[in-house]
Amino acid sequence: xxxxxxxxxxxxxxxxxxxxxxxxxxxxxxxxxxxxxxxxxxxxxxxxxxxxxxxxxxxxxxxxxxxxxxxxxxxxxxxxxxxxxxxxxxxxxxxxxxxxxxxxxxxxxxxxxxx
Numbered sequence: 001x002x003x004x005x006x007x008x009x010x011x012x013x014x015x016x017x018x019x020x021x022x023x024x025x026x027x028x029x030x031x032x033x034x035x036x037x038x039x040x041x042x043x044x045x046x047x048x049x050x051x052x053x054x055x056x057x058x059x060x061x062x063x064x065x066x067x068x069x070x071x072x073x074x075x076x077x078x079x080x081x082x083x084x085x086x087x088x089x090x091x092x093x094x095x096x097x098x099x100x101x102x103x104x105x106x107x108x109x110x111x112x113x114x115x
Contacts, residue, residue, distance in 0.1 A: 001026035002026050002104055004096055009072075009109030012086055020081040020109060022096030028077045030055055033077045035068060035099035036081045049081060050099045063089070 003025035012018055020036065028034060032053050039045040040043040050059040056069050069082040079096050093108040 002031065002102065004104070004106035006094060006096055006106050006109040009094060009111045011104065011112045011114065014087055014113055014115050016086050016113070017082070017084045018086065019110060020083065020094055020096075020111075022079040022081075022106070024077045026077070027074070027081075028072065028079065029074050031098045031102075033099040034072060034079050035059075035097060035101070036068075036079070037095045037097060038090075038111075039095070040089075040092040043092075044093070047099070048094075051079070081112070086111075088113045088115045 004057040007025045008018060033050060035047050035050040036059050037045050037047050046062050048064050049068055051070045051072055055072050055085060059067045060068060072079045078101040091113050095105055
């Protein structure tokens with residue numbers, strides 16, 4: 001059973017930046033494509049960014065394009081999400097998982113953006 005541990009969240013003002021990290025208990029190349037997901041209060045969890053196994057291709061939901069950057073370090077079994085120009089609507093718990101996601105979710109990391 002893979003364990004995913006997200007970190008790096010926090011409380012920031014609008015326009016600020018955060019860098020999230022996701023560490024896996026197994027080699028992430030065996031997971032394959034990975035993604036960052038988020039769940040805001042009262043809403044369903046959604047994919048916000050994805051990255052292929054090699055890191056050569058990325059995907060972003062329209063709401064974060066140009067502001068978020070997903071990357072991965074396969075040697076460190078870690079996936080990152082650089083978030084710039086944060087907006088209050090980015091407030092959510094952020095999770096990483098495979099893409100498509102497995103049934104095993106970590107605890108997530110809370111991101112709160114104040115206006």
